[in-house]
Amino acid sequence: MDQRRKKGPLRISERDNLTAVHIDFFLYRANQFSLEMSLKAIHVSEVPSLDHFPENPSLCPSRFKIPKFLVVGHRGHGMNMLQSPDPRFTALKENSILSFNAASKLPLDFIEFDVQVTRDGCPVIFHDDFIYSEDNGVVYEKRVTEVSLSEFMSYGPQKDTGKIGKPLLRKSKEGTILKWSVQGDDSLCTLQEAFEKVEPKLGFNIELKLDDNLVYPSDRLSRLLLPILQVVCDYGKDRPIIFSSFHPDAALLVRKFQSTYPVSTLHLCSQKLSYALSHLTSPPWNEKQVFFLTNGGTELYCDVRRNSLEEAIKVCLEGGLQGIVSEVKGLFRNPAAVNRIKESKLSLMTYGKLNNVAEAVYMQHLMGIDGVIVDHVEEMTEAVREMMKPPNRDAHDTKLKPNFSERELSFLLKLIPELIQH
Numbered sequence: 504m505d506q507r508r509k510k511g512p513l514r515i516s517e518r519d520n521l522t523a524v525h526i527d528f529f530l531y532r533a534n535q536f537s538l539e540m541s542l543k544a545i546h547v548s549e550v551p552s553l554d555h556f557p558e559n560p561s562l563c564p565s566r567f568k569i570p571k572f573l574v575v576g577h578r579g580h581g582m583n584m585l586q587s588p589d590p591r592f593t594a595l596k597e598n599s600i601l602s603f604n605a606a607s608k609l610p611l612d613f614i615e616f617d618v619q620v621t622r623d624g625c626p627v628i629f630h631d632d633f634i635y636s637e638d639n640g641v642v643y644e645k646r647v648t649e650v651s652l653s654e655f656m657s658y659g660p661q662k663d664t665g666k667i668g669k670p671l672l673r674k675s676k677e678g679t680i681l682k683w684s685v686q687g688d689d690s691l692c693t694l695q696e697a698f699e700k701v702e703p704k705l706g707f708n709i710e711l712k713l714d715d716n717l718v719y720p721s722d723r724l725s726r727l728l729l730p731i732l733q734v735v736c737d738y739g740k741d742r743p744i745i746f747s748s749f750h751p752d753a754a755l756l757v758r759k760f761q762s763t764y765p766v767s768t769l770h771l772c773s774q775k776l777s778y779a780l781s782h783l784t785s786p787p788w789n790e791k792q793v794f795f796l797t798n799g800g801t802e803l804y805c806d807v808r809r810n811s812l813e814e815a816i817k818v819c820l821e822g823g824l825q826g827i828v829s830e831v832k833g834l835f836r837n838p839a840a841v842n843r844i845k846e847s848k849l850s851l852m853t854y855g856k857l858n859n860v861a862e863a864v865y866m867q868h869l870m871g872i873d874g875v876i877v878d879h880v881e882e883m884t885e886a887v888r889e890m891m892k893p894p895n896r897d898a899h900d901t902k903l904k905p906n907f908s909e910r911e912l913s914f915l916l917k918l919i920p921e922l923i924q925h
Contacts, residue, residue, distance in 0.1 A: 569874060573612040573613060574611055574612055574877060574880070574883055575612065575615050576613070578617070579614050580594070580880055581878035581880055582597050583673075585684065586675060591878070591879060598616050598617060599628075600690075600696060600697065600701065601689035610884050611705065612874070613743065614707065615747075618731055619727075620726075620727045621652045623651045623652055624726075626694035627647070628694060633645065634658055635672035635674055656691055658671045694709075695737075703740065707744050709747070710747050711727075711728065711753045713748070724756060727753075728757055728760070744791045744792070747796050747828050749809065751795065751806065755822040761791060793824050797815040798830045799812050799830045799834055800812055800836070812829060813843075826849050827852075828851075829851070829854075830853070831863065835863075841872065858875045859882070861886035865890055
C-alpha cells in the first residue's frame, strides 16, 4: 500500500515576486504574472525492479535532436488560475478536449498534459491529486487514483445532453475552495479520448503525474505506468510523443520498458507495442522520448536527484533519458548548465511563468534551449513566429527582433542570474 511520506520538501525560499527589470530588449515584469507551475517533490523508495533490467547498450541516450524550437501548450491552451484577474487563465477548461483542440488550431508543436490512473486502471487527464466536490453544501475530496473511471467522469459537465454532473471544485494553493468556473467549460476526459479526438499531428507531452506526498513501491509504480503505455501503444499511431516526470524512477522505468524489457514480460499483448519497440532507430519522433522534469535547483527535496541541474544530467545519462525539462529560473540562475546539458547531447526545454514573456523566450532561443512550455499560447506562438522570421529590412516594420552581439549576450547571461535572485 502507498504510505504517507513523513517529511515534505525543504524549500530554499518562498517564491519571490520579481520587480520590474529593464534591460534594453530584455524586459519583463514577472510580478504581473500570477502563473505558478505546480512543483511537486516526489520522494520515492528504491524501485527494486529497475535492478532486474538487463544491461543494454541501447540505454545510452539516443542522439536525439529536437528539429526546431518547440512551443508547447501547457495543459492544452493554458492552465486555469481561478483567482487570476487575467481572463486568459479562465478562458478554457484546462486538460480538456476543448482546450486541446483550441490549441491544435495554433502553430503549436505539442501540448502538455497530466495523466493519472484511476482505481480500475484507466488513464485519465487531470492535474490535481484530489478532486473536490460538494454534497448538500458540504465540501469533500477524493484522491483521483482511488476513484473508478465512472465516478471520475461524473464530476463537472457531462457528455450526455440533459445529464447534470456533480459540482467540480478546486482547492487553491492558499487552501481556498473555489468553484471551477471557466468561460469555455468541458467534461473531464481520458487519455484514450485525447488520442481519438485531437488532431493527430499535434504532439503529446504526457506528464506522468504522481503525488508528492506518497511513497510508491516498485510494483505500485509499474501498475500505474503500464496502463498508460498500453493506451499510447494502442492509440498513439504516428503521433509525436514525449513522456516526462518529476519522479526520477517513473521516468527511468518508462525508458527501460521501451528499451530493454521483453514485450512478452510487459503483459501488453499488442503487436503495435512490439513494432514500436523494435523500431527505436527510426526517425526521431517515432521513438517515444522520455524527459526528466526538474525545478533546476530552485528548491531542495528529500530525493537528491531533484536538487540540481547537475543531478538531472546524471539521471539522464545513467538512465538513457533523452532530455531535461527545467524551471526556466533555474537555467537563468545557472546559464552555464545549458552548455553542459548540450555537451551531454541531451535535449533541453523549460517551463515556468517567465515563459509567458516574449523577451525571456527569445533569450532562451539565443542560449540554445530547444523549446518552451507556455500558458499564453496565442501570444507566445506569434512571438516565436516573429523570432524565426528572416531579418526584415523594411524600415516600417515595428516588430524588429532584438539583435544582441556576442558581447551583449555574454553580459546579459552574467547579469540575469543576479537579477532573478531578488
